[in-house]
Structure formats: C-alpha cells, structure tokens
Amino acid sequence: MSHVRSIRSRIHDLIEEAWAGATTSGALPPIEADARPAFEIERPANPDHGDLAANLALKLARPMRRSPLQIAEALAEAMATVPSSMALSEVTVAPPGFLNMRLSPRWLEGLLDEARAAGDDFGRVAQAAPRHFNVEFVSANPTGPLHVGNARGAFVGDLLCRVLEGAGHEVTREYYFNDAGLQIRNLGASVTARKLGEAIPEDGYHGAYVDDLANELPDDVWEAANEEGADREAVVADWAQERVRAGIEASLQRLGVHFDVWKSESSLHDEGWVSRSVERLRDAGHIYEEEGATWFRSTAFGDDKDRVVYRSGGQPTYFASDIGYVSEKFSRGFDKLIYIWGADHHGTVARVRNAAEAMGLPVDEVEMLLVAWVRFVREGVEIAMSKRTGEFLTLDELLEELGVDAARWSFASRAASSPIDVDLELAKKQSAENPVYYVQYAHARISSILAKAAGAGLVPAADFTNVLHGDDVASGLARETLRLPEVVEDGARDEETHGITTYAMELATAFHAFYRDRRVVDVDDPQTSAGRLALVGVTQAALRNALALLGISAPESM
C-alpha cells in the first residue's frame, strides 16, 4: 500500500527543521524542551496570505521573550536554507507574526505523481502507530425493525469506522444486542397473543410487524412452544428475536453498513464474563451488599450514586452486563473501545468507565461518543418514535424516501453532537438539491471528459512535469486535490466526518471552476491536453476516494 503524506505534515517538518537550524546558528535563543509550543499550519481564508500559514513565531514569542515579528523573520531566513525548501516558492512574514507560504508548482507536480501512483490509496494516511479500535454502534434491541431514530447512530458509526481505517487504523465493527431482558420476553408475549388472537398486553409491542411475526411463526416452533412444561412465551421470543435481528441486519446492509461481530448479552453471562468481572471488582474492594442487593461503589470514582449490579432477587442488571462486556472487549486485544450511544445514555457513561477503572482496565481507552437526537417532523408535526405503540417510521421507509447516498450525506455533513431536525417533506424536496449530487456530478463530468479524450486518441501525460507551470488555475486545482490526506487526518483526530463532506464540496467547486476556465480535450494541442487529462484524473480519484470514505457511490455518468 502506498500512502501520500499530507502537505501539512511535510511543511510542518520543514519548519521544525528551520527552527532547529536557527537555534543552532544562534539566530534564535534555545528554549527548554517542555516549553516548546505546538504550532499549527493552516490554509488562510484570504488568498493574499498565501497557500499556507504557520503561527510558530506567535507561539514562540512568550517563551523566547522576543517580538513575534523578529522570530518570524529569523525562521523565514532559516527556511530558505533547509534542503526541503524547494517545496515553497515564497515565504513572507506578516503581522503580527505569521509565516505565509506559497507552494511551488514544481513541488506540487511531484506530489501529483505520488498521488496518481497511490490510486485508490490516495487519501489514506500512513499511521506510525496503528491501533485496533472496537467501535460498537446501533446495538438496538431486537424487539422491532430499526426506525429512523436508529439511523443516525448507524451512519455516524459506520462513517467513523471508515475514517479511522482511512487514517491507517484497524477497526472492528460491533453490534451488541440484548437477548436476555424483559423486553425480549414482552416481544414473545406480544407475538403469542397475536397468534392466539388475543389482545396484546399493556407493556407489549403493538406494531404491524408483530402481526407479521405471528403469521410467519413456523408450525414446529409453535408446537414446541405448546409442549407440556415448555415456557411458551420464551420459545416464541427466542424465535421472534432472531427473526427481528436478521431483519435488522438486512436493513443495515441496505445502508451499506455491515458488522464484523454480533455480540449477544446472554453470551456474556454464558461465558462467565459478568460474574467474573463482578468478582474482580469485589476483590478490588469496590462491591458491597445492601438491602439484599449487590452494589458497585461508583461514587468512589466520582459518580452521583452507587449502582446496583445484582438486584435483591439476584438477577443481574443491565449494568452488570456492561461491566462484563468491557472486560470481554479488552480481552480480545483492542487498543481502544468506542461506544456510540444516543444522547439519552449520557447518564450511563460515568458508571461504565468507573467500573473499567475499578477493574484496572485502561479507562482512557474507553470512549463514549454521544450522538445527538434527531427529531423527525412531517408537515410540522413531530413523528412519535415508540416501539411500544408501534408508531414509528422505519429506517427502510426513510431510505425509500431519501436514497442511501443523500441520507448518508445528510448525516455525514453534520457534527454528531449537534441535535438536528429533519422535516421529511422538506428532505424529500431537498433531496433533489442535495449537495451530494453536486459532488457526484463533478466525478461524472470527469468520466465524460476522459471518455471523450480517449475517443479522440488523447492520452494522459506520463508524468506531471510542467503541467502546473505558469497556470494558476491548474495549480489551484492541484492544491485542492492534494489536500485530501490532511482532511482524513483531521477526521480521524476529531472523530468526525463533516470535514470530508465540506472538502468534497470544495474540491468539486475547484474542478467546476477549472472546467469553466480550461479546456481539457483539445486535439490541436495534445501536449496541453495530456497534462490536463492527468490532472483531472487525480482530481477524480480524490473525489472518488472522498466519497468512498463516506460510503457514497461515485457514478461514471449522471
């Protein structure tokens, strides 16, 4: 696999080198290692400030007790002397102490060569220390089909996994489902009642899918359920639960989301993870008995109150399973666990992390990412989301209305922590105007150009020498195209994906501008055509790879 390092990290190295050089030569005073500030390299909004700007001099002003402008001058001078300085065509100092840089077209041409050679791997980032992540998401109980409320977690989780993989990490996608609790039993009771033509119990499930399950219940299961001594509702529940789970898996498949591991709560009990983990807590002195129940002293780790692990009847709580689960996950060798939960679970974050800490597990590697609520509204009226009343919009229905690409885009382009409102009538109307098509269109347009060129016997240049030389428009497109690795780095660092949608939009805009200003296919000028064909080829790969990170298709024609 061949990666292309981000421009930002290369320039960062260049400036570090210049800093070291300026220190050695005495142009800048040495500072203590622990006073060394971190500094940023950014893309200035104002083009007059160059292609890149660094704020190192501003950061050094305090520890060096010198004016930032002086420091910036010294750094700029030192930058001219380091071997990699050929990357920059210009370095200027701007108040209050920014280093503004322009990238040399020649250097960018070399990067384009690398990017083309990387192909589908362009945009993937080499990871010095790759980690193995366990990302657990959706994890809805198999008591009914997935509804739109589950959609955001499914997309956010999958998108996060794709970005982590793009940044060089290994990821296991995991779905945890409760097959041991009261809710499953209620599902069994509901289906049984329907099968018998009786009224569904008050706390049962009422959706139309319950009728479907009753109708589909195989005769042999029903017979087994009715055998002497059999727990009829439990037998029906076992069958129904698996049936619903398989339906959930199929729905997720339609979203382009697949899971590596389906983990059941009962397996944690069967394999002894729950009891062993509670014993581990007890050995560490964090378990006590009171009022007949068994408690975890969560308050010792800053929680509001202690938490029950075994009820006074002896049954384990859901929290007990969480404790067993976190140990079980680490036993599989993951470096980091990410739980993607709905915002309504924030109250359980502390207790699970506290239990991990109490068991001596690396609590800093246990992260809960809370996904904000989505309110679905139709014509101004909120759609109730209750599995119990059976009034909900399913995930499949949402996809029917929106389409996978548009749905993925709409969730990818917003921070997971932001609560959002989706008016379905509006969403349907806007799906035709969705920015996702703008990006796909740029990709398809390039396909069309490449096909046209091939038909005219034009071939892309073998290398990028002089392709950008003297052409600001081409250089602009190249800079934008070569920004992808940076965007992936940011996404993995922030565990967010909306940077990628923003980038995809900006790259599409840059391409459309190039299309307007530069003719690619020109049989009268095969040399120029060859260069531009090579350039838009890399741009197309960047678009395709960015869309792939989002799980969105890159059509050849529209």
Add this chain to the structure above:
RNA sequence: GCCCCCGUAGCUCAGUGGACAGAGCAGCCGCCUUCUAAGCGGCCGGUCGCAGGUUCGAAUCCUGCCGGGGGCGCCA
C-alpha cells in the same frame, strides 16, 4: 435541584485560539452553436443568545445569566 449537549445568515448547518465570520438551500439578476447547465458568475442576507473576564489576538477558553433538548430506576 444536580449533570450533559446545543444556541452562528430567512432555513439547515460548518468554523472551537489566529489575520475582514463561511457553505448549501431559499430569494433576486445574468450565462448553454464549444469537453455533461445536476454547471458557472453576480447580488441580497449575521450586534456569532446576553454580560463580564483571560489573551498580542475570542464565535472559539473561563465565570455568571437567558433560551431549547436530554438525563438523574434494584428499566433496558
């Protein structure tokens, strides 16, 4: 009452320590005999919830307040 999240343009959302605050949609005005007009150009639009503070620099960090949502079970 305590805890968490959110408050940026008419709408939906980016920007979370850097240089005059951005995009999409909506609205208005232009551009197809030329590689896909699902495109391009232009205009309109914001006391970044409010008030203090920290900083060379604050939409961004801190404190308080206002508004919206969520959570505080021997449910899951």
